[in-house]
Structure formats: C-alpha cells, structure tokens
Amino acid sequence: MKEIFIERREKLLRIALKSNNELIESIVEEKNNEPIIGEIYKGRIKNILPAINSIFIDLGLDKEGYMYYSNELKAKGIKKGEEILVEVIKEPIGDKGAKLTPKVSIPGKYIVLNCYGEGIEFSKRIDDKEKKKEISENIQPLKDVCITVRTEGANVSLEIIKKEIDKLYDEFENIDKKMKYSLGLKKIYGEDLSLTKILMNSSYEEVTKVHVDNDMDFEKVAHFIKGEENFKLEKYEGYRNLFDFHGLEKELLKLRHNKVNLPCGGYIVIDKTEAMYVVDVNSGKNIKERSFDKTILETNLEATKEIGKQIRLRNLSGIIVIDFIDMRDRSQRAIVMSALKESLKLDKGNVKIFPFTELDLVQIARKRQGKSIYEYMEEECNLCKGRGIILKLSYIEGLIKNEIIRVKEENTIDCFHIEIDSVYKDKIKEDIFDFIKEIDGLDKEIYLNYVDGIEGYKIEPLIFQGQKDNLKDYKVTAIEKL
Incomplete structure (x- = not known):
C-alpha cells in the first residue's frame, strides 16, 4: 500500500511518499514568486532581438522570461506587444x-x-502497431489539442486513457478560457505541480492513502481522485505537524548524513558541489567474496539500488555523477548499468542516464521538481564564512515547536528549558519575539540558553520550582515577548 503525506505551511508545501511503510520520496515546494518548470503563463512580448535569436516575455513577475526566436515564430510574424501563452522549461538563475x-x-x-x-500521435518507443491502430480508431481527436500517447499508454486499457484525456482536456479548456478572457499577465496553470504529479503517478495503481492537514488540500485531492476507488483520503486534525506525528521528520533529518551503508559492508558517500552532486561508491568492509571482481560487482550492484532510492528521497536534481568502483572486467559495466536503470525506473520522465566513461563514471541528468532536502533544511554557517552548513533556524524552530506540543499534549507541561547552539544567538536576539512565537512559546515559560558545540538544540520540560530557580537567569521575560 502507498501513503502520501501532504503538509502545508504558509509558504511551504511538503510531500512525502511511502510504499509498504518505507519512505521512498520527498518533495518540497516553496512559494517565492518565481516561475518553476511546467508552469504556464499568459505573457506579453516585451522585446524581439533577431541578432541573438531571442524573445523577451513579460510574465507579470519581477524578471522577464526569454525564449528562442525560432523560424516557426518568425513565420507566424509575432510582434512586440502581442500576448502569448508560454510554458516554463528552465527556472531563473541569478539575474x-x-x-x-x-x-x-x-x-x-x-x-x-x-x-x-491537432490529431493523435504516439511515443517513438511504442512499437506495437496493433495497439496504435486500436487507440487511433477508438479515440476521437479533440478541438485545439494534439493528443500524444506516452509509452505507458500502450500498457493500459482504452477506458483509462479516455478517462485521463477527459481530465486533462478540462484543464486545457480552463487554460484557454483564462488566456482569452482574463485580464493581466499571470500564471494560469501549474499551482502545486509537485502535488498534481504525485497524485497522477499514483492513479490506477495499488491502494493509496492520502493524508492532508488542511481543508484546501482536502478539497483539491478529493476533486482529483473523484471516481477513483483505489484512493482513500484522510484529514489530519491534530495540533502537531503532520510530518512529526507520522515520524517523517526524524526520517528526513537522517538524510542530512552524506554516508549511506550498504548491506554487503560497502557504502556510498553523497556530496554536493556548486555544479553537481557526486556519489562515491566504496567497498568498505565487503570482504565476503573470495574473488576481487565478484566483490566489486556485488558492491556496485547494491550501490545502484541505494543510489536510485537516495536520489528520489533527497530529491537531487541537475547533474549527478556516480563514481563506481573500477571494474577490471568490462562486461560488468552492462550489468551495473542495467541495475541502475532498474533502480530509477519509477522516476518516470525525470531522469536521463549516460553511458560509462573510461574512468567508470556515470552521469545522470535529473529534472528539477521542488527543492532538495538540503535547500530547505540547511543554510551556510556565518561563523565559518560559508565553508560549512547548519540547520536553518526556521527548521529548528519547527522541531522545537513539535517537541513542545508533544510534551504539552502528554503531560500538560508549559515550562521549558531550551539550549540552542550559539551560532544562532545573534539571529534569535534580533527578534526574540518572533523566535518565541514560532516555537509556540508566547503563552509558556521559556528559559533560553546559548551553548557552544551542541548539534542544533536540546529541550527539557521543567516540572519542579528548584529547576526554575537554578535557571532564572535564562528566563525569557514578558517584555522580550512583546
């Protein structure tokens, strides 16, 4: 059974996917008024520069978008000031x-x-001529759209294909209406794309239970799964965060570690550079096999399974380079490559895998979908001038809040001693009211102390007056909360 967990905060949407009670994917979308891949906008042509074959488009945002001035557009005779429907294929970078x-x-x-x-087309990977004929004869062409049947479409019934066409055509009609009649330049399709994609890829498969924590997502998911018997929808009503209640927060925190052990005794190390992610495969303590070549093959094969899992879990995107253990037996490369493709099979449409290089390196290009876990959990450490990383203060605030809520629910305690790493001291003191508010401490007694060398924070509920007396110098006063 699959489970989808959808947790929404003011500017953050987090989605986690479990299969048979194992976390297999995590996605984060942050609302920052910047376009993301797959969104569709009603724009206006701001400038056409034939010298560099570029067109600049006003999207109603801070930055203009740009696109290639193709021969097709030249033939259409598009002009400056003309309104145009466009899709984002690459997110903004810097300026x-x-x-x-x-x-x-x-x-x-x-x-x-x-x-x-217009018309009906098929993926180049569909070779079954009979299936193509069956679909062509039973699917009616639609006004103003071309239907392209994807590779997976050849493996399902006509009924399922028709149902999806109807659902997507409703989306098109909505886009068409907004393009023609809405005022102003704006996004007209693509709200919460990650959520839509997760739901879409779960359709028509095994039983899927969806957990949401708000009315808006409950209605959105209910509309999407209408008529789908394999979906079950549940709204979480608790006070604690949805991820914390279901133990997902702890699982995500574990993903900060760059070393992942393999069953055979080997391990992989995942590092992020400015340009790419690098995965290093090591044999470690794997000495079970007498043959050196067998040891290498076993370690590399186990690594492929874990790498596929970790790419989805950590939501890595862009360029990913894997440094496998050197294989003296060149025939092993085909076995390892096949296993790697199998491990990434579920990541449909997102991944392109390139052949081995002479140095036993494999390059992967993965489309971006939301933020990686590193982007929303970590930030540069000011004390080491960006050479290290620490958990974001906003993320720590959420963790402390979860613990305060949990203790209060179980023991009705509303007095807490919090030790927090001194690297956060200046940032907290800039606005201590906001910090106390974010940890849900405005109506509680908070004793706050800054300590060098602890990992993040520690929190202790205070039960006895003697404990409070010993910590009186650290009490956050009512004036500081105002």
Missing part, C-alpha cells in the same frame, strides 16, 4: 529570467495534451 517555450503541453501519466495542436 537571468526563466527560459520559456511557446509549445505548451499538459502532461498526464499516459497521454500528453499539446495545446493548439
């Missing part, structure tokens, strides 16, 4: 705006609707 395309599509699990096209 550079989002890269766009006028070829807008709405992806499903089994089909893709290409806006303002």
